Amino acid sequence: MGLVHFLFGRMMDRRISAYQNDLIAQHYDEVQHIYKQMRGWRHDYHNHIQTLKAHLALGQLAELDDYLSQLDTDLAAVDTVIQTGNIMIDAILNSKLSLMASKSIGVNAKATVPGKLQISEIDLCIIIGNLLDNAMEACLRQTDRSERFIRVYIGILKEQLYISVSNSVGEELIRSDKTFLSTKNRPDHGFGLMRVDRIAAKYNGYVNRQHEDRVFATEILLPL
Numbered sequence: 488m489g490l491v492h493f494l495f496g497r498m499m500d501r502r503i504s505a506y507q508n509d510l511i512a513q514h515y516d517e518v519q520h521i522y523k524q525m526r527g528w529r530h531d532y533h534n535h536i537q538t539l540k541a542h543l544a545l546g547q548l549a550e551l552d553d554y555l556s557q558l559d560t561d562l563a564a565v566d567t568v569i570q571t572g573n574i575m576i577d578a579i580l581n582s583k584l585s586l587m588a589s590k591s592i593g594v595n596a597k598a599t600v601p602g603k604l605q606i607s608e609i610d611l612c613i614i615i616g617n618l619l620d621n622a623m624e625a626c627l628r629q630t631d632r633s634e635r636f637i638r639v640y641i642g643i644l645k646e647q648l649y650i651s652v653s654n655s656v657g658e659e660l661i662r663s664d665k666t667f668l669s670t671k672n673r674p675d676h677g678f679g680l681m682r683v684d685r686i687a688a689k690y691n692g693y694v695n696r697q698h699e700d701r702v703f704a705t706e707i708l709l710p711l
Contacts, residue, residue, distance in 0.1 A: 571600040571641065575608045576615065580639075583619040591632045592623065598641035604648070606709050610686045614650065615641075617679035618705055622654035625703060629657035648711055653704035683707070 535558060542551035569580045580598060587594050604611065619639070626635040640651045683705075687694045692709040 569596055569598050571598045572602060573600040573604075573608065575612055576600050576641075579612045579616050580619075583616065583623070584639075587619075587623055587626075587637060590623070590627060591635065592626045593636040594639070595636070596639040598639065599643070600641060601643065601648070601711060603711075605711055606648070606686075606690050606692075610689070611709075614683050614686055614707065617683050618650070618652040618707075621679055622652050622703075625654050625656045629655060631657070643711070644708065646711055648709040650707040650709070651704070653702055656698070656701055656703045 538554060539551060542548075542554060569577060569584065571577055571580065576598070580596070584594055584596055600611075619637070622637045626637060629635050634655055634657065637652070637654045640649070642649055684694055686692075687707055687709065690709050692707060695706045697704045697706075
């Protein structure tokens with residue numbers, strides 16, 4: 488019986504490791520997409536300056552004002568959504584939040600990360616990435632786009648790092664042990680949550696999940 492448990496554990500570890508590698512690759516692609524966009528904006532900056540100078544030289548103040556208004560709108564759309572104080576966390580958060588916005592998901596996010604952490608940045612990125620991926624997946628299953636929302640808060644609570652992610656859900660969830668599973672379960676569903684639990688346990692952290700009134704919420708506390 489012990490051998491069976493051992494072999495099953497090894498198999499699950501391999502599947503989770505494969506899932507984690509795929510997740511990291513996905514995060515890398517998302518961050519590369521953001522950086523590519525930023526390079527494009529820098530390339531356009533010179534052209535914008537020349538256009539503004541031309542309007543000014545010709546005394547076209549109305550056209551100049553309109554152009555500045557357009558630029559202001561564009562910059563508001565592409566500005567960094569979150570600045571936590573940690574570059575790696577900024578990268579994963581902003582890539583995910585940008586993707587959510589492109590999929591018509593309402594997002595409310597606030598995050599501050601201390602300069603010194605007991606938890607490694609990679610582990611923290613895995614936790615945040617998994618939570619946001621699961622939240623986005625649940626939202627995208629909702630046919631009514633107006634009901635899709637994700638709320639993210641990361642900060643300090645009682646001298647611990649507090650992470651909270653809540654999202655709308657449009658379907659019933661079933662509970663398996665400590666994990667909530669979708670009724671439209673995929674073969675790899677739950678691996679991300681399992682990975683989050685293992686990392687939290689590694690740092691003697693705390694994980695709490697709740698499902699109520701069509702909202703799924705996860706809270707995590709990690710020692711600083």
